[in-house]
Amino acid sequence: MARKLTIFICALFAFLQVNCQEGILHVSGGSQEKEYCLVYNSSFSSISVSLNDAIDYQLVNLSSSFLCSSSDVRPNELKGKAVVVMRGNCTFGQKAQVAQDSGATTILIASDEPLVTPFVNVTEYGQVKIPVALMRYRDMEDAYKTFGNSMSVKLYAPPTPVFDFSILAILFISMFTVGMGGFWSGAAEREKLNTAPMGGDSRGRTDSGDLSLYSPLKVIMFVAFMCVMLVLMYFFYAYLVYVIIVIFCVASATALYSCLDAIMEKLGCATLSFSCLGKGWSGRSLLLAALCITVAVLWGVYRNEDRWIWILQDLLGIAFCLNFMKTINVSNFKICVILLSLLLIYDVFFVFITPFLTKDGQSIMVEVALGPGSIAEKSGGKMVTVPAEPTAPFEKIPVVMRVPRFLAPNLCMMQFSILGYGDIIVPGLLVAYCHRFDVWTSSPKRIYFMSCTIAYFLGMVVTFVVMILSQMGQPALLYLVPFTLLTSAAVAWRRGEMKRFWAGTVYEMEDLNMTALEENAEFSKNSSPPFQNH
Structure with a gap:
């Protein structure tokens, strides 16, 4: 029974896959290989789902051109090849049609702006038959620095399972x-x-x-x-976001201190008390405070370093939620x-x-x-x-x-x-x-x-x-x-x-108040007043 359930779950996860809009550009030349980020539109660009099935094309560098007209390319220069051009001056669809009419099999658009999912007009939608993808301009420069002009490329985009661990x-x-x-x-x-x-x-x-x-x-x-x-926050996000970040640093550092101090107290750790300048100080409290402030400051400084800063953010977030609930x-x-x-x-x-x-x-x-x-x-x-x-x-x-x-x-x-x-x-x-x-x-x-x-x-x-x-x-x-x-x-x-x-x-x-009132009434009833008027 357990084996059948495991097989069913694995089959379900394999079935629940979606085509993402991020692809991979595999570049090779000689004995070297390297991969770069691509952004494409799966609704009109068909890209292989695996590297083994991807077709290898020689890449032509036209990054000095925007390829907005056929005059930007020599006859038969792109036939059966992939081409890389610069972003701008005309739409993605126009670039793709010029490349396609010139015999190109794939068009890569180098961009020094944020990469967005490429799109074409309704009238161009059925006419564009070749894959269209965007890549970073800095990646294109790195590829040519590494491989020179004699390089071949493969485009593929492995499907991403909907369920992730x-x-x-x-x-x-x-x-x-x-x-x-x-x-x-x-x-x-x-x-x-x-x-x-x-x-x-x-x-x-x-x-x-x-x-x-x-x-x-x-x-x-x-x-x-x-x-x-x-x-x-919706209307003034660009300004209030920094206020929230500062508040989070202070509140999360305080919460982390509260959590760690409670753990230390539960474990029976000594407070390491000492006197300085006529005042009593707790060594444990000072060490914990220094640690918590350091963690919060590190998060604040490196908050956009996605590779590892999420660990500190989750740690501070857990402490914040725990302290809030308590x-x-x-x-x-x-x-x-x-x-x-x-x-x-x-x-x-x-x-x-x-x-x-x-x-x-x-x-x-x-x-x-x-x-x-x-x-x-x-x-x-x-x-x-x-x-x-x-x-x-x-x-x-x-x-x-x-x-x-x-x-x-x-x-x-x-x-x-x-x-x-x-x-x-x-x-x-x-x-x-x-x-x-x-x-x-x-x-x-x-x-x-x-x-x-x-x-x-x-x-x-x-x-x-x-x-x-x-x-x-x-x-x-x-x-x-x-x-x-x-x-x-x-x-x-x-x-x-x-x-x-x-x-x-x-x-x-x-309940307590009612009990107290009843007791007071009973006491008053059974006791004589302390003073009487004569």
């Missing part, structure tokens, strides 16, 4: 962060209860620095603030329902509805989350933009977990599977509340926490399945919110604790 890495990161954040919140609540004064109760209050969401008005104002910020305490299930429902509407509106309201038909959420230049992610891989130089052409706000796609061609630029911080934090607040409720009620085996965490996992799986089948990015909250809310409510209803689960700490405090 980076999705499993994203799933692991999200599950780890939600699980640990919820566990940390519950553990902090248990410690607070254990250290409460004798006869007192700490439910309903938070530690210094923690923030409790207990008012529906506060939740509505919070969501409204998020909407305003998202719209401002610091923000949702007081009851009612607030959870209001918060998650409003954010679900917010997510769906800015992903699915705003494309009908924007001039370019792009989602405001996707435009802000991925940056203005991520055409490949926005179009599901149907259109790409590759920078002419190996530097990022635009800034991206650090609001997503990123893992490089293992099976995607990364010759042109690295491609990533992503997950927004909100898709971790928002359901994570409910998971954290469930664990705190487990602590308040001493529920066996952390039933609420475990059930909500499993529901989050199932919601993530459904999100990825829909994304793979539709080949489109999905607003994860559309699936995570119903899974987690309905599961938590079902557990509370099944255990007969819905009233208590709904009211949360408010219910607890009302």
Whole structure:
């Protein structure tokens, strides 16, 4: 049975492949070989899917020409050969028709501008029969420097599987962060209860620095603030992106310090206290602070170095989400329902509805989350933009977990599977509340926490399945919110604790206040007044 399931999954992954818009230019000359990035349009350019099946053509260098007319080429110069020309002065379709009429088999267009998916006019669509592809001008110069004029080329574009194992890495990161954040919140609540004064109760209050969401008005104002910020980011992205980057560096460094300090405290590491200038200092705190600041500064300096900086961004992002889930305490299930429902509407509106309201038909959420230049992610891989130089052409706000796609061609630029911080934090607040409720009620085996965490996992799986089948990015909250809310409510209803689960700490405090009032009334009834008027 397991063997049949494995064969079925492998066959499914092999079937779910798409033709991307990035290709590979294989150049050879003598005993040397080298490969370069190509961008083409699979809708009208047919390119081999493997190097072995690709046809070898001699390359003619006409990079001094734009090839906008037949006068730019000598008779029979291009017959049966591939040609490279410069971008500009006329359309891609015009260049392709001139090359085709001259007998060329392939046209490569060298560009010192960002490479975009080439297109032709409707009238030219059926007339262009040869492959049309763009390459970097710097790559063309490197090829001629390496191989000289006697070189041959092959064009191929291996299909990219829709499923990539980076999705499993994203799933692991999200599950780890939600699980640990919820566990940390519950553990902090248990410690607070254990250290409460004798006869007192700490439910309903938070530690210094923690923030409790207990008012529906506060939740509505919070969501409204998020909407305003998202719209401002859309219209003033070029300026506000740097504000967000600075805020992220400060907040993530603080969060990483909080996480590492909690780990050190749990492991019983010494504080290494010492005195200096008449003040007491903690050596451990200073070392951790220096480490966290260094990590945040490194990310800020090298944030566009896609090859490895994603590791630091994910580390800082995990710390940020963990600290947020531990610091923000949702007081009851009612607030959870209001918060998650409003954010679900917010997510769906800015992903699915705003494309009908924007001039370019792009989602405001996707435009802000991925940056203005991520055409490949926005179009599901149907259109790409590759920078002419190996530097990022635009800034991206650090609001997503990123893992490089293992099976995607990364010759042109690295491609990533992503997950927004909100898709971790928002359901994570409910998971954290469930664990705190487990602590308040001493529920066996952390039933609420475990059930909500499993529901989050199932919601993530459904999100990825829909994304793979539709080949489109999905607003994860559309699936995570119903899974987690309905599961938590079902557990509370099944255990007969819905009233208590709904009211949360408010219910607890009302209980305590009613008990105190009853005791005071009974005391007043049975005792005589201390003074009497005569």
